[in-house]
Amino acid sequence: MNSKTRETINSHLNKIISEFRFNNRKLKQPKECPCYEQNKPCHNVDGELNCFLCYCxxxxxxxxxxxxxxxxxxxxxxxxxxxxxxxxxxxxxCDNPHREETIRKHLKKLFGVD
Ligand code: SF4
Structure with missing residues (x-):
């Protein structure tokens, strides 16, 4: 994979991860999850809860x-x-699926970038 492709994929991964931050999602898609409407994250996470991997x-x-x-x-x-x-x-x-480093690891594996 060339560096431009890697850079493009990494940039999209950052967008996906930021899109699924709890505080972003509850504003943009409040009907998507009851927790958004109630402003109550379903897990306590060091840093911000991320909803991309709802299922671990x-x-x-x-x-x-x-x-x-x-x-x-x-x-x-x-x-x-x-x-x-x-x-x-x-x-x-367990907060593992809701931490951004976990999500980045799985997305990088999926897209074949290191
Ligand atoms: S990493 Fe955490 S959330 Fe995922 S299966 Fe293991 S205990 Fe469950």
Whole structure:
């Protein structure tokens, strides 16, 4: 890939990431998510919550009880007798998919830029 192509893709990645910042999205697309209308981010993140990866690409959905492909220390098992496997992976305290460096990493991989 030549440097001009890389530069163009990186510039578009920056636009995508900035477009999906919570504070930007709630102003431009207030009906897109109930959290925008209520001005209540669904996760606490160091810095600004970013909504691009609403669903985490690291969630292991190959198992019915779920799991984390990167073993994030912020995820945890939730145990309950009525669950089919007695437990399910709980991401509610993890901010990984909402941090901009995570989004940039996945988009760069997708577009083949380093
Ligand atoms: S949100 Fe966090 S704990 Fe859950 S799958 Fe993604 S990285 Fe793992």
């Amino acid at each position: 690409p690291e969630y292991d959905n190959s198992k019915s009880e779920g799991g984390c492909k990167i073993n994030s220390q912020k995820g945890k098992w939730y145990f309950h007798d009525k669950l089919p496997k007695g437990k399910i992976w709980d991401c509610s305290d």
